[in-house]
Amino acid sequence: MKKFLMGLAATSAILAASNVTFTTTALADGHAKCGDVKMAEFNWASGELMANVDKFILEKGYDCNVELIQGGTTQIFAAMNEKGSPEVAGELWVNAVRDPLDKAIGEGRMEVLVKGPITDLGEGWWVTPAFAKAHPELDSVEKVLARPDLFPDAEDSSKGAFVGCPAGWGCQLSNASLFRAFKMEEKGWRLVDPGSAAGLDGSIAKAAERDKFWFGYYWSPTALIGKYNLKLLKWETPWAGTENWDGCIVKPEQECADPKPSAYTESEVNTVITKSFAEKGSKASEYLSKRVFPGAVMNAMLVYMGEEQASGEDATIEFLKKHEDVWTKWVSEDVASKVKAAL
Numbered sequence: 001m002k003k004f005l006m007g008l009a010a011t012s013a014i015l016a017a018s019n020v021t022f023t024t025t026a027l028a029d030g031h032a033k034c035g036d037v038k039m040a041e042f043n044w045a046s047g048e049l050m051a052n053v054d055k056f057i058l059e060k061g062y063d064c065n066v067e068l069i070q071g072g073t074t075q076i077f078a079a080m081n082e083k084g085s086p087e088v089a090g091e092l093w094v095n096a097v098r099d100p101l102d103k104a105i106g107e108g109r110m111e112v113l114v115k116g117p118i119t120d121l122g123e124g125w126w127v128t129p130a131f132a133k134a135h136p137e138l139d140s141v142e143k144v145l146a147r148p149d150l151f152p153d154a155e156d157s158s159k160g161a162f163v164g165c166p167a168g169w170g171c172q173l174s175n176a177s178l179f180r181a182f183k184m185e186e187k188g189w190r191l192v193d194p195g196s197a198a199g200l201d202g203s204i205a206k207a208a209e210r211d212k213f214w215f216g217y218y219w220s221p222t223a224l225i226g227k228y229n230l231k232l233l234k235w236e237t238p239w240a241g242t243e244n245w246d247g248c249i250v251k252p253e254q255e256c257a258d259p260k261p262s263a264y265t266e267s268e269v270n271t272v273i274t275k276s277f278a279e280k281g282s283k284a285s286e287y288l289s290k291r292v293f294p295g296a297v298m299n300a301m302l303v304y305m306g307e308e309q310a311s312g313e314d315a316t317i318e319f320l321k322k323h324e325d326v327w328t329k330w331v332s333e334d335v336a337s338k339v340k341a342a343l
Helices: 002-031 045-062 073-083 098-106 129-134 141-145 170-181 197-209 223-228 242-249 275-279 283-288 295-308 312-322 333-342
Strands: 036-042 065-071 088-093 110-115 122-127 160-163 189-192 215-220 269-274
Touching (some): 036 073, 110 275, 129 197, 160 197, 170 242, 197 223
Parallel strands (some): 036 088, 160 189
Antiparallel strands (some): 122 215
């Protein structure tokens, strides 16, 4: 009996050991396709949505373990550059960190995985749909500048109203410089300071909801562009270069006496990863390299988030259910099936 019990104990120990080994191996195999991923969740609506969509697809479709790290552009970039975490920044607006990013790439700490993870994004000068419909021939900034009479200013109807940025915003300086560069005052325009973000948004909403004409500065992706379907004007004037833009256009008037006419600087947004993450050869990198949100879809989702007060997690479910035609192009059929099953 003693020998039998000893043998039974030994057998149980072997089985237990085998079970532990099997379980550990199974867990390892389960995450072999991806592993742990630390991703930035930027503190604006599109950044929040993108991060949560990535998290859901990577966890449900690729068996990843994703941790989201919240923050703003400079905060996230500094953490990636100095600590290597987070490992992924899905919607990094490059203009805010261009020099240190170029240095980090040159020194091998980071690399750009996707140029333009959202299409049709950027800053510029926009008009309302009512204007675009009434005057399809006036489809460029320069053509619109010749017609200040179509945008009568509320304070002086003899002048056209161009709505710039509130004082204190970076874009307030660039718009004021371009206003001078294109000699807009001489052409009959007045540069309107909307006073605040609410004032800027309110001026657009008021015009759009009444089918009135409006001309001014804004950016995309934003809920407001999506809600009111504003039209971005093209520039016939080419971009006049870094020296003119960085050395003059973005500076106060006393430091920019002679700004040259220029198209608005191109907004560059990339998905950036750390070099160490790239070297893992993770399935996450493969997925992220194919993930590009159509601008119209992103703007529509931002409208949904605003109207429904939806979090990034809630909006992710809405996006995955409503825009299956978009995200299924980023993944294999097998992964798509897993994601759909998890909804």
